[in-house]
Amino acid sequence: MAEVLVYVDHVDGAVRKPTLELLTLARRIGEPVAVALGSGAEATAATLAEHGAVKVLTADAAEFADYLVVPKVDALQAAYEAVSPAAVLVPSSAEGKEIAARLAVRIGSGIITDAIDLEAGDEGPVATQSVFAAAFTTKSRVSKGTPVITVKPNSAPVEAAPAAGAVEALTVSFSEQATGTKVVARTPRESTGRPELTEAAIVVSGGRGVGSAESFSVIEALADSLGAAVGASRAAVDAGWYPHSSQVGQTGKSVSPQLYIASGISGAIQHRAGMQTSKTIVAINKDAEAPIFDMVDYGVVGDLFEVVPQLTEEIKARKG
Amino acid sequence: MSLRIVVCVKYVPDATGDRHFADDLTVDRDDVDGLLSELDEYAVEQALQIAEEADDAEITVLTVGPEDAKDALRKALSMGADKAVHVEDDDLHGTDVMGTSLVLAKAVEKTGYDLVICGMASTDGAMGVLPALLAERLGVPQVTLLSEVSVEGGPEGTVKGRRDGDAATEQLEASLPAVVSVTDQSGEARYPSFKGIMAAKKKPVESLDLEDLEIEAEEVGLEGAWTAVESATERPARTAGTIVKDEGEGGKQLAEFLAGQKFI
Ligand SMILES: Cc1cc2nc3c(=O)[nH]c(=O)nc-3n(C[C@H](O)[C@H](O)[C@H](O)COP(=O)(O)OP(=O)(O)OC[C@H]3O[C@@H](n4cnc5c(N)ncnc54)[C@H](O)[C@@H]3O)c2cc1C
Ligand SMILES: Nc1ncnc2c1ncn2[C@@H]1O[C@H](COP(=O)(O)O)[C@@H](O)[C@H]1O
Numbered sequence: 001m002a003e004v005l006v007y008v009d010h011v012d013g014a015v016r017k018p019t020l021e022l023l024t025l026a027r028r029i030g031e032p033v034a035v036a037l038g039s040g041a042e043a044t045a046a047t048l049a050e051h052g053a054v055k056v057l058t059a060d061a062a063e064f065a066d067y068l069v070v071p072k073v074d075a076l077q078a079a080y081e082a083v084s085p086a087a088v089l090v091p092s093s094a095e096g097k098e099i100a101a102r103l104a105v106r107i108g109s110g111i112i113t114d115a116i117d118l119e120a121g122d123e124g125p126v127a128t129q130s131v132f133a134a135a136f137t138t139k140s141r142v143s144k145g146t147p148v149i150t151v152k153p154n155s156a157p158v159e160a161a162p163a164a165g166a167v168e169a170l171t172v173s174f175s176e177q178a179t180g181t182k183v184v185a186r187t188p189r190e191s192t193g194r195p196e197l198t199e200a201a202i203v204v205s206g207g208r209g210v211g212s213a214e215s216f217s218v219i220e221a222l223a224d225s226l227g228a229a230v231g232a233s234r235a236a237v238d239a240g241w242y243p244h245s246s247q248v249g250q251t252g253k254s255v256s257p258q259l260y261i262a263s264g265i266s267g268a269i270q271h272r273a274g275m276q277t278s279k280t281i282v283a284i285n286k287d288a289e290a291p292i293f294d295m296v297d298y299g300v301v302g303d304l305f306e307v308v309p310q311l312t313e314e315i316k317a318r319k320g
Numbered sequence: 321m322s323l324r325i326v327v328c329v330k331y332v333p334d335a336t337g338d339r340h341f342a343d344d345l346t347v348d349r350d351d352v353d354g355l356l357s358e359l360d361e362y363a364v365e366q367a368l369q370i371a372e373e374a375d376d377a378e379i380t381v382l383t384v385g386p387e388d389a390k391d392a393l394r395k396a397l398s399m400g401a402d403k404a405v406h407v408e409d410d411d412l413h414g415t416d417v418m419g420t421s422l423v424l425a426k427a428v429e430k431t432g433y434d435l436v437i438c439g440m441a442s443t444d445g446a447m448g449v450l451p452a453l454l455a456e457r458l459g460v461p462q463v464t465l466l467s468e469v470s471v472e473g474g475p476e477g478t479v480k481g482r483r484d485g486d487a488a489t490e491q492l493e494a495s496l497p498a499v500v501s502v503t504d505q506s507g508e509a510r511y512p513s514f515k516g517i518m519a520a521k522k523k524p525v526e527s528l529d530l531e532d533l534e535i536e537a538e539e540v541g542l543e544g545a546w547t548a549v550e551s552a553t554e555r556p557a558r559t560a561g562t563i564v565k566d567e568g569e570g571g572k573q574l575a576e577f578l579a580g581q582k583f584i
Binding site: 093102136142293298308314 | 335336339340341345359416417418421440441443444446447448449452453455456457459460461462463464465467483484485486487488489490491492493494498503504505545546547548549550551552553554555558561562563564565566568569570571572573574575577578579581583584
């Protein structure tokens with residue numbers, strides 16, 4: 001069976017969930033060969049094997065952390081040349097997309113970004129995408145070269161599928177461009193203790209209606225009662241009430257959870273672009289005319305400071 | 321020597337309009353009003369600020385797009401850019417990101433540059449990969465997704481910036497020439513002044529076609545595209561949900577709904 005390269009997103013050896021979803025998709029079109037780079041690369045192997053990786057190619061070098069993007073492109077290209085895969089799958093993070101794009105130019109391939117599903121087709125893998133703020137769903141394929149496809153989080157279930165997952169060291173010779181952009185300092189983002197926004201099954205978001213940074217505690221309390229991630233509209237982020245890393249929408253994160261709860265958010269097109277593919281959508285807004293109500297499964301017209309705390313209490317009571 | 325800045329700007333269908341696909345499954349650019357992509361206004365703004373800081377700088381705005389794309393160039397010129405380059409050719413219809421990056425790379429080289437500034441993503445395609453592709457093709461450093469950017473030392477100098485990534489905030493540095501992209505966190509874009517709008521009318525707009533850039537028609541356009549769209553389906557409107565007015569029990573009613581959906 002043809003091999004499919006899967007680029008691994010991990011933090012010091014802890015594999016992030018979107019990569020496991022990629023393994024599920026990769027198994028639909030071939031045998032997954034994982035590529036893990038940087039510190040902790042080898043530690044990813046056990047998890048990757050459990051989810052279907054037949055092989056795990058690893059490389060570690062100071063360059064991966066010290067310079068932006070290009071060293072990883074060099075390594076992925078080395079893996080591509082070693083394996084001659086039928087397709088290359090990369091998680092759709094900002095960095096993942098850049099790595100994938102540069103690889104695609106180098107190997108003379110077309111690229112599809114932000115796929116939300118992938119299936120085998122007669123002429124190669126067919127990717128589903130959601131475009132124009134999720135108003136349309138398209139199906140596309142790469143028509144030149146080896147398909148390079150980046151896939152959004154929550155696009156496939158994580159499945160156990162034990163495979164060999166043998167670790168093999170990848171030899172990488174860095175290109176002249178590799179050291180072009182130096183990372184002179186790096187401050188890891190502080191953990192909120194809540195699920196990752198893009199990976200969470202439930203997202204609870206607040207907008208301008210929340211009114212202040214302090215009042216976001218109302219949103220957080222609801223999120224915590226559900227084990228959810230917290231999101232924010234750009235209006236709330238621009239006002240400085242919540243960090244930009246939590247922004248949902250066109251220029252923030254794009255989320256696709258089982259449940260999305262919007263409080264005090266009007267539902268502008270740029271916000272919808274980041275959450276419209278959520279399975280179930282719920283909104284609380286005091287304006288019955290707010291566009292968000294056009295897309296909800298359940299909406300409450302009311303003051304969020306009345307409705308949200310009552311909801312939180314009720315959830316706590318039901319959960320006991 | 322003057323610092324040569326090229327800003328890549330895209331003319332896009334208005335996101336608040338009824339965007340859809342044409343029969344050949346390309347983005348319909350006729351029925352919806354177009355404008356300078358809002359995310360590229362941030363790129364123009366940062367170019368203007370870098371130019372204001374530099375001793376001597378010249379800003380060229382560059383677009384690849386149909387006749388109407390001139391509107392985007394005019395807007396950027398009225399914000400304060402010095403001149404414009406418009407790559408326009410019938411054979412470009414349907415070009416995908418691989419082709420667009422090829423055309424932009426050739427046009428940037430022809431124009432001459434020390435610094436290329438892009439937006440973080442186009443508001444229609446929203447791939448956000450073009451700046452990386454451009455850097456790869458030009459063989460210069462990519463310093464992308466910056467929420468803060470500055471240039472020191474003129475055309476031979478360095479570009480520095482802050483990238484707020486998924487896992488960390490990074491301070492980046494590269495020598496010029498380089499390709500930069502800036503996010504909508506980099507600072508609000510200025511409005512064109514009346515004087516700016518008047519001045520823009522007299523600023524030069526150079527037109528280039530594929531021949532000028534020594535690109536073959538087969539390398540671009542719908543035929544030359546590296547990807548093929550097989551179908552585009554309008555997402556069925558979400559079925560109208562239940563909307564209740566809070567009369568004091570709204571939170572409880574919502575909890576009931578969530579419990580029914582097995583979320584609680
Ligand atoms: C290029 C570009 C990119 C953008 N990217 C994004 C993006 O990524 N994400 C994003 O979110 N936006 C984005 N925007 C901004 C977007 O257009 C909207 O301005 C923004 O989403 C509005 O946020 P909001 O809904 O919180 O605020 P508003 O539109 O002001 O809505 C606030 C809502 O809260 C309700 N409300 C007020 N008080 C209460 C209360 N006590 N109880 C209940 N309801 C209450 C009001 O009725 C109102 O509907 C972008 C815009 C542009 C131009
Ligand atoms: N046709 C185009 N002409 C000029 N610049 C473009 C064009 N398409 C994309 N760009 C630039 O590339 C950035 C990212 O675009 P994209 O990768 O298409 O999301 C945009 O913000 C622009 O700066």
